[in-house]
Amino acid sequence: MKREYYCWHSPNLKRDMEMLVFGDGGPSVLFFPTRMARFFDYENWGIVGAVQDKIKRGELQLYCVDSIDSESFYNQDIHPSERIVRHLQYEQYILEEVVPRMDNTDGLIVAGCSMGAYHAATLAFRKPELFYKAVCMSGRYDLTRQIGDFRDLFDGYHNEDIYFSMPRQFVRHVHDPVNLTAMRDMEIIIAIGETDPFIDDNREFDALLWDKGIEHQFPIWEGYAHRPRYWRQMAQLYF
Numbered sequence: 001m002k003r004e005y006y007c008w009h010s011p012n013l014k015r016d017m018e019m020l021v022f023g024d025g026g027p028s029v030l031f032f033p034t035r036m037a038r039f040f041d042y043e044n045w046g047i048v049g050a051v052q053d054k055i056k057r058g059e060l061q062l063y064c065v066d067s068i069d070s071e072s073f074y075n076q077d078i079h080p081s082e083r084i085v086r087h088l089q090y091e092q093y094i095l096e097e098v099v100p101r102m103d104n105t106d107g108l109i110v111a112g113c114s115m116g117a118y119h120a121a122t123l124a125f126r127k128p129e130l131f132y133k134a135v136c137m138s139g140r141y142d143l144t145r146q147i148g149d150f151r152d153l154f155d156g157y158h159n160e161d162i163y164f165s166m167p168r169q170f171v172r173h174v175h176d177p178v179n180l181t182a183m184r185d186m187e188i189i190i191a192i193g194e195t196d197p198f199i200d201d202n203r204e205f206d207a208l209l210w211d212k213g214i215e216h217q218f219p220i221w222e223g224y225a226h227r228p229r230y231w232r233q234m235a236q237l238y239f
Helices: 052-056 080-101 115-126 167-173 177-185 199-211 228-238
Strands: 003-010 015-022 028-032 061-065 108-113 133-137 187-193
Touching: 003 080, 015 080, 028 080, 028 115, 061 080, 080 115, 108 115, 108 228, 115 133, 115 167, 115 187, 133 228, 167 199, 187 199, 187 228
Parallel strands: 028 061, 028 108, 108 133, 133 187
Antiparallel strands: 003 015, 015 061
């Protein structure tokens, strides 16, 4: 299986960023890591290995990017307005520095687990013209809501940038026919465990998408399903 490591100094983030790429043929998956995780975790957890046969056959490529969540959403040393600015810098890094490096011959997929599912959904619905498929596993789609022990990551603060970065907020008010058509053309999978703390958030997001006429799959897995062993199975099914 072809494996390549990349590192470059990001002009958007003003720091070095790393990435692992697996494969050299087939659709390319932009794969966001979990909460404050690293670009190598999916390999270490066996999730890359779970789809290695597809990668070896040239049916799939994985672009495992790094996270800066500790500098944005989880940085309690800066004001919430600065947290969202740092996140938007990360989004520009992805759009301007990572996506152009991806092989788009067979189309682009965006995916992630846990916090990575948030990143995947946000980018998919903000830029639906870029992707033909979105795979969101065990995600949370509004970071401004307190969900059990998972706090509001903006401490009650809200502005326009935050609004347009929360899929459960901005998708509800999308009326532009071009954007809606692009969203409806995507293949969308939102997978969650039945006892996952984010299950209600996912059910509400599922209802919102149907209300907007956006077809999608919403598989609910037995139990918690918020662990690498479940994500390995999900990747095999949904990639």
